[in-house]
Amino acid sequence: MTNLLVRLERASVRFDKLQVVDDxxxxxxxxxxxxxxxxxGAGKTTLIKTVLGLQPLTSGSIHKTxxxxxxxxxxxxxxxxxLPLSVRxxxxxxxxxxxxxxxxxxxxxxxxxxRQSIHHLSxxxxxxxxxxxxxxxxxxxxxxxxxxxxxxxNGQAALYDLIRSFRDQLHCGVIxxxxxxxxVMAATDRVICLNQHVCCSGYPEDISHDxxxxxxxxxxxxxxxxxxxxxxxxxxxxxxxxxxxxxSSQHQDACDHHVHS
Amino acid sequence: xxxxxxxxxxxxxxxxxxxxxxxLVAGPLGCxxxxxxxxxxxxxxxxxxxxxIALGFLFQINLSLSVTITCALLAIALVxxxxxxxxxxxxxxxxxxxxxxxxxxxxxSFMPDLRVDLTGYLFGDLLAMxxxxxxxxxxxxxxxxxxxxxxxxxxxxxxxxEELARVEGFPVARxxxxxxxxFSLVIAVAMKMVGVLLITALLIIPAATARRLAxxxxxxxxxxxGFGMIAVSGGLTLSWNVDTPxxxxxxxxxxxxxxxxxxxxxxxxx
Numbered sequence: 001m002t003n004l005l006v007r008l009e010r011a012s013v014r015f016d017k018l019q020v021v022d023d024x025x026x027x028x029x030x031x032x033x034x035x036x037x038x039x040x041g042a043g044k045t046t047l048i049k050t051v052l053g054l055q056p057l058t059s060g061s062i063h064k065t066x067x068x069x070x071x072x073x074x075x076x077x078x079x080x081x082x083l084p085l086s087v088r089x090x091x092x093x094x095x096x097x098x099x100x101x102x103x104x105x106x107x108x109x110x111x112x113x114x115r116q117s118i119h120h121l122s123x124x125x126x127x128x129x130x131x132x133x134x135x136x137x138x139x140x141x142x143x144x145x146x147x148x149x150x151x152x153x154n155g156q157a158a159l160y161d162l163i164r165s166f167r168d169q170l171h172c173g174v175i176x177x178x179x180x181x182x183x184v185m186a187a188t189d190r191v192i193c194l195n196q197h198v199c200c201s202g203y204p205e206d207i208s209h210d211x212x213x214x215x216x217x218x219x220x221x222x223x224x225x226x227x228x229x230x231x232x233x234x235x236x237x238x239x240x241x242x243x244x245x246x247x248s249s250q251h252q253d254a255c256d257h258h259v260h261s
Numbered sequence: 262x263x264x265x266x267x268x269x270x271x272x273x274x275x276x277x278x279x280x281x282x283x284x285l286v287a288g289p290l291g292c293x294x295x296x297x298x299x300x301x302x303x304x305x306x307x308x309x310x311x312x313x314i315a316l317g318f319l320f321q322i323n324l325s326l327s328v329t330i331t332c333a334l335l336a337i338a339l340v341x342x343x344x345x346x347x348x349x350x351x352x353x354x355x356x357x358x359x360x361x362x363x364x365x366x367x368x369x370s371f372m373p374d375l376r377v378d379l380t381g382y383l384f385g386d387l388l389a390m391x392x393x394x395x396x397x398x399x400x401x402x403x404x405x406x407x408x409x410x411x412x413x414x415x416x417x418x419x420x421x422x423e424e425l426a427r428v429e430g431f432p433v434a435r436x437x438x439x440x441x442x443x444f445s446l447v448i449a450v451a452m453k454m455v456g457v458l459l460i461t462a463l464l465i466i467p468a469a470t471a472r473r474l475a476x477x478x479x480x481x482x483x484x485x486x487g488f489g490m491i492a493v494s495g496g497l498t499l500s501w502n503v504d505t506p507x508x509x510x511x512x513x514x515x516x517x518x519x520x521x522x523x524x525x526x527x528x529x530x531x
Contacts, residue, residue: 052427052428074422080298084475084477
């Protein structure tokens with residue numbers, strides 16, 4: 001199991017009385033691309049923050065390979081415009097050489113911004129810069145929170161291709177959060193559909209048929225991704241809790257039933 | 262000492278040397294205040310310095326030390342309180358700033374045998390600077406500069422993006438604590454010069470002026486130091502020639518430079 005990078009076991013996070021992440025178990029190996037999808041407020045960002053070490057667990061455990069180098073692409077980079085910062089300086093703060101910084105920008109397709117101010121970048125350039133910055137640190141694990149945010153539709157596909165090519169090149173693991181379902185399905189190895197708990201997880205072609213997936217994203221979305229579907233065995237009420245008509249006391253079982261991986 | 266004696270014996274030169282020393286530490290710290298939007302936070306700490314003075318008299322300890330300790334404790338309390346989010350941070354700061362100032366003033370009034378020159382603490386008394394004061398400023402300043410230089414990459418990264426800094430392994434919580442300690446030291450050092458009510462101005466005006474011209478964080482720090490030194494020299498010259506109060510004169514000259522730079526230089530480069 002030397003290729004195991006991160007293992008979450010029955011991880012839960014609770015803010016006061018609000019259960020944000022509920023009993024999630026997850027393994028990420030070298031070479032994996034794991035995509036977390038789910039509705040707003042499903043605890044996606046909180047889940048990856050536990051992996052990043054930014055959010056302590058309320059219960060459960062997390063094990064990371066000793067010396068694990070993590071590259072992180074945050075969701076919103078709110079930079080203070082009062083701080084003058086060039087792309088070059090932002091990259092060199094990682095301790096990488098000028099040559100390495102330029103090479104990373106080249107790979108992410110934005111070599112022209114090297115000398116520019118970071119405050120003048122477009123949304124797409126910023127996402128590529130953040131990716132480049134994660135890459136110069138030569139990560140074992142790449143963690144991305146909605147990497148394609150603010151990127152136009154053609155750019156999105158290119159960005160997911162880029163992430164996949166970095167996985168091949170660095171042989172790192174990738175965990176990302178995404179809303180771009182169509183693109184995710186094509187670019188990922190494993191999808192986890194999160195709604196506090198793991199609704200369903202598995203390979204993209206399987207998961208789009210999964211009733212829990214259909215329930216979470218609605219029929220039109222699922223139908224556009226999958227040709228057929230079968231009946232559901234649990235529903236979510238307005239709070240996102242599982243309502244199972246037949247086995248309402250065994251909701252965890254109902255969920256586990258859908259794990260295909 | 263004999264060569265320096267003619268300079269150190271002259272109160273104007275002592276004031277100038279002390280002022281330049283303060284500008285040297287106010288520059289980098291002022292940049293952090295501007296970057297991290299801590300202006301009101303700095304004001305609160307500065308106001309609490311008067312409480313530190315009162316406590317220093319009460320316990321008969323060195324005033325610079327008591328001011329540093331009081332400011333540092335209040336800073337830590339503030340960081341802790343603002344996390345609870347019971348009140349908006351600006352409300353909390355407004356309450357603590359003026360309460361600390363008022364408690365300080367009330368506490369001082371309870372010491373009737375003490376003849377305290379309040380104006381000196383509120384607005385500074387640079388021209389009354391002794392050799393010992395000068396030693397404190399330069400010593401404290403050296404500690405602050407050494408700390409900043411040592412912690413620079415982490416402080417900068419945590420200022421750019423706190424979570425990114427944490428993921429990359431910087432001890433962000435400890436760095437924040439260090440910044441609070443540096444802040445408290447600078448207040449203790451700068452109080453002598455411009456007084457508790459004007460310290461924030463001395464921190465943020467040169468840094469804000471530098472922002473207009475700087476293209477990198479480090480350049481902004483160097484420029485802020487330069488503008489601070491210009492403000493000190495200009496203010497003291499004004500004070501010497503027209504007999505204006507030294508502290509306010511320094512702030513006025515800093516403000517004049519700020520207005521000139523923003524009027525003459527069209528746009529920030531980065």
